Amino acid sequence: MVDDFDAWYVDARASLDPALTAWCGDAGVASDALDEAFVRAVERWDRVRTLASPSGWVWQTAVNVVRRRARRRRLEERLLRRPSAGQQVDVAGPCGDDVDLRRALLTLTERQRTAVVLFYVADLPTQEIGDVMGIAAGTVSATLHQARHRLAEQLGVPSDDLDGDLDGDEVQHQGEKR
Numbered sequence: 001m002v003d004d005f006d007a008w009y010v011d012a013r014a015s016l017d018p019a020l021t022a023w024c025g026d027a028g029v030a031s032d033a034l035d036e037a038f039v040r041a042v043e044r045w046d047r048v049r050t051l052a053s054p055s056g057w058v059w060q061t062a063v064n065v066v067r068r069r070a071r072r073r074r075l076e077e078r079l080l081r082r083p084s085a086g087q088q089v090d091v092a093g094p095c096g097d098d099v100d101l102r103r104a105l106l107t108l109t110e111r112q113r114t115a116v117v118l119f120y121v122a123d124l125p126t127q128e129i130g131d132v133m134g135i136a137a138g139t140v141s142a143t144l145h146q147a148r149h150r151l152a153e154q155l156g157v158p159s160d161d162l163d164g165d166l167d168g169d170e171v172q173h174q175g176e177k178r
């Protein structure tokens with residue numbers, strides 16, 4: 001059980017911000033969604049702090065915010081493309097030093113992308129990832145395996161090199177914080 005919101009927030013924000021940025025591909029969207037999720041968490045702190053994974057609750061809330069905003073953005077774009085609305089809006093893709101990785105992450109299924117960023121960016125163990133995603137830890141491991149192969153294809157890295165050390169590393173960390 002987590003009692004002190006401020007201390008928990010600092011740790012949770014540090015791991016969830018880069019993970020959500022990798023998941024959605026946009027640092028601004030991720031930061032805004034996390035801000036909203038943390039506000040909701042503090043408003044419900046008496047209940048959220050007693051959950052098995054308050055960070056998992058914030059993650060799921062932030063993901064829902066990102067999804068809702070994406071749906072709204074797609075609707076706005078459709079409306080703007082109507083002949084009476086004027087010009088078509090161009091939506092920029094990922095930018096920054098890690099464009100290839102971000103683009104490769106966005107080619108993964110939502111489940112694969114979620115597992116990858118929670119494991120590698122948020123540094124959660126497979127058991128906790130399974131709890132957050134509502135799947136078994138073994139399914140998380142299988143999903144990570146599939147995602148690594150897909151990323152290897154996208155990035156032009158031999159999948160044998162990618163899988164070699166990581167599978168053993170994943171098994172070692174199953175059920176424990178890395």
